[in-house]
Amino acid sequence: AQSVAQPEDQVNVAEGNPLTVKCTYSVSGNPYLFWYVQYPNRGLQFLLKYITGDNLVKGSYGFEAEFNKSQTSFHLKKPSALVSDSALYFCAVRDMSNQGGKLIFGQGTELSVKP
Amino acid sequence: DGGITQSPKYLFRKEGQNVTLSCEQNLNHDAMYWYRQDPGQGLRLIYYSQIVNDFQKGDIAEGYSVSREKKESFPLTVTSAQKNPTAFYLCASSIGQGSTDTQYFGPGTRLTVL
Numbered sequence: 001a002q003s004v005a006q007p008e009d010q011v012n013v014a015e016g017n018p019l020t021v022k023c024t025y026s027v028s029g030n031p032y033l034f035w036y037v038q039y040p041n042r043g044l045q046f047l048l049k050y051i052t053g054d055n056l057v058k059g060s061y062g063f064e065a066e067f068n069k070s071q072t073s074f075h076l077k078k079p080s081a082l083v084s085d086s087a088l089y090f091c092a093v094r095d096m097s098n099q100g101g102k103l104i105f106g107q108g109t110e111l112s113v114k115p
Numbered sequence: 116d117g118g119i120t121q122s123p124k125y126l127f128r129k130e131g132q133n134v135t136l137s138c139e140q141n142l143n144h145d146a147m148y149w150y151r152q153d154p155g156q157g158l159r160l161i162y163y164s165q166i167v168n169d170f171q172k173g174d175i176a177e178g179y180s181v182s183r184e185k186k187e188s189f190p191l192t193v194t195s196a197q198k199n200p201t202a203f204y205l206c207a208s209s210i211g212q213g214s215t216d217t218q219y220f221g222p223g224t225r226l227t228v229l
Binding site: 004009030032034036041042043044045046049051090092094096101102103104105106107108 | 119121148155156157158159160163173203205207212213214215216217218219220221222223225
């Protein structure tokens with residue numbers, strides 16, 4: 001079965017420092033991976049996706065993610081965190097085996113950036 | 116959130132009542148989805164629709180119903196059979212159901228059972 005894990009419920013970072021939000025996956029076949037961000041009481045905003053090709057994917061708001069096949073990971077990164085980056089982050093994998101290619105989500109990681 | 120609207124933003128329901136959540140998109144997307152979000156959990160798929168007049172159950176369809184009479188609209192009804200309906204409900208759409216197609220989300224409806 002396809003699955004996604006976000007091992008950290010919360011990540012705390014000082015403003016200006018680099019940030020990493022971790023994600024590992026388990027899929028049969030090719031992985032199609034996504035990152036979304038959610039601000040309080042809002043819907044999810046798409047940040048970036050990995051389909052194939054370059055292992056470093058660049059996305060919105062200065063975020064990037066590194067795909068590592070051997071470690072089955074897709075960690076989200078940003079070189080310099082902003083207070084406004086504080087939000088809930090979700091990693092997801094596309095399940096192409098059934099249910100219309102549904103997204104399977106991790107449980108989310110709360111990112112807190114302090115000034 | 117652009118292109119997908121959900122209403123109302125907040126909804127209160129008494130026990131035993133059915134309520135309908137609205138989802139509309141102007142992105143000309145074929146596929147639409149309903150997810151449920153509970154605190155500390157990821158999103159779980161309730162129903163999805165690949166095309167007008169067709170829809171399929173997701174992982175947690177019991178107590179919910181949907182319709183897809185128009186391409187732009189995919190309303191979700193939470194019936195009295197849903198035992199624990201208090202949650203945040205998110206609608207999404209994508210151009211299709213290909214592996215590379217991105218799902219875009221609406222702003223959500225927070226449903227509370229009184």
